[in-house]
Amino acid sequence: MSVRSLCLAILNFGDATGYEIRKETTSGSFSYFGDASFGAIYPALSRLEAEGRVTVREESQHGKPTRKVYSITESGRLELLDALMEPPAADTYKSPFLLLALHAEYVGPDVLRKAISARRKHLQEELALLRSIPHEDEPGAVNWVRDYGIQCKTFALGYLDANAQELIEAATRKHDKTSRPVSLPGQNTLFPNAAE
Amino acid sequence: MSVRSLCLAILNFGDATGYEIRKETTSGSFSYFGDASFGAIYPALSRLEAEGRVTVREESQHGKPTRKVYSITESGRLELLDALMEPPAADTYKSPFLLLALHAEYVGPDVLRKAISARRKHLQEELALLRSIPHEDEPGAVNWVRDYGIQCKTFALGYLDANAQELIEAATRKHDKTSRPVSLPGQNTLFPNAAE
DNA sequence: AGCAATATATATTGAACTGATATATGCCAC
DNA sequence: GTGGCATATATCAGTTCAATATATATTGCT
Incomplete structure (x- = not known):
């Protein structure tokens, strides 16, 4: 899932800052759909804004840094819908x-x-x-x-x-019988198809 | 999980080529532990060989390209064991x-x-x-x-x-009631903690 | 008082990785 | 003959990651 689509999907649920988007993808609800770092989110948001898919407004807040709040536009929504119409990639689970x-x-x-x-x-x-x-x-x-x-x-x-x-x-x-990793018995037990 | 550890873990189960390692991580048993592309696997194997963690031998085979088969060394096994002793990162599931x-x-x-x-x-x-x-x-x-x-x-x-x-x-x-994505009712339904 | 950790924020950078591509041999189907 | 697929190594432009920098503020510890 591209960072671009991930940003659009999150913004479709509500306006957010780059920081909040990052937070959602790492520890929030959206962590089930994708993950993205600051180094990827900010450039993606810049491109999306340049292309009219999102708008941005600055908000000053006392005691905290100035926020840049992003909102999705109508054309951003259409791009998101197009992306969702594609057959989804396979889920991934890494453990x-x-x-x-x-x-x-x-x-x-x-x-x-x-x-x-x-x-x-x-x-x-x-x-x-x-x-x-x-x-x-x-x-x-x-x-x-x-x-x-x-x-x-x-x-x-x-x-x-x-x-x-x-x-x-x-x-x-x-x-108790083994003091360090060795090849498991029955080499290639995990590779039923591998040539060996 | 680093590509380096992934290669070591796979080789600990048996000798393999770069191509086979890639195949295991994308569609074989090891796809549950990590994923790595050719662009990452070959440099990692080169470094591992330069550092004595693996050895490589070339095999000619009729009708197919020459294979470079990698084997783990004892110091490679020790590095793998060290890596396994660390607390594992959280599992990730992206859907x-x-x-x-x-x-x-x-x-x-x-x-x-x-x-x-x-x-x-x-x-x-x-x-x-x-x-x-x-x-x-x-x-x-x-x-x-x-x-x-x-x-x-x-x-x-x-x-x-x-x-x-x-x-x-x-x-x-x-x-039937909706023709395009709009903000869901109850904005930020998915963000119980988000500022908005 | 000073420092570290944490939280909210934007932004950037070197290193690592991806996805695509190139090259090579061979087989099979149309 | 051509395209698709499989087995193999290798590479590269573009993307992303993880870490870092900067800024404001709070809290806890020495």
Whole structure:
């Protein structure tokens, strides 16, 4: 998802500053759709403004830096709609936790327990964020997306709670026998298609 | 997850070419841990070789280009173990599908149905990939990670199957009343913390 | 008092990465 | 013959990241 589309989508929900857009994509509701750094957001906003897709006004505020608040224009909305009409790319899920879990026998049970605890905490934080989104009275897309997220994260947390001990036991058994990473038995176990 | 660590982790499972590493991170088992392009993989492998973390040998093969097969060294393994000992970063999940779902009322039921169908297909492909990983006889990390993935994707697919119609109906109701994206009612519904 | 951490803000930069492309060999389908 | 696909290495212009700088203000600690 391009930073451009991400900015337009966020602004379509309401006016925002570059700082707020960044915040939404890293720790807010929009973190489920995309991520963008300051180095990408500000140039994208500048281009969008130059092309008439957004407008910007400056607001002075006491005790804080001057804000530049961006608003989407009608042509910005049309561009967003066009982007949404395209078939969406595949969802992506990247899990440093699972990579560590895959090496559970090598890192050992203590490191593993810490990682599991951190993962639980992350999941709980995500659930808290999702639950903080107000539930709309009328059934619609916002509720649907919110509930989808809550159900999936709840399942993942429940599965982790129910099965973490099993992984810790496996890590404990094998860690006693292994002092450092070596090639796993059955080389290429993870590469059923790879030439070797 | 750095490309460097990703390469080391893959090579720890078995020797591989740059091309194979790229393939694993985009469409193979390692796509759950990280992603990397050719433009990042080759420089990373060059640096790793220069630093003694991997070795490389050339293989001629009839009918195909010469292969450069990379193997991890002992110091490469130690670096990987060090990296794994760090607390893992939070998992990330980015869903262009859910962004489209959030705008279901604006794109309308036809586009939505196509997106749902594509999402189902993606999920089924992921499940097929996970199920293609051989089940090890002895309980351990590989089985655990594999089953974790299978259970979560199966849940997500099941929830989508059970609830997609509800979203389509909401999209149909509201699409009849709306011809283009406008600010959603209750501005900043998604931003309970945002200043506005 | 001074400093670090944090929050709200805009803006920038060197390093890293992406997506596309080039090159090469071979196979298969139209 | 051509295009598409697969296996391979390698590269590059454009984009983005992570860190940093600047600014105002507050809080907590030494």
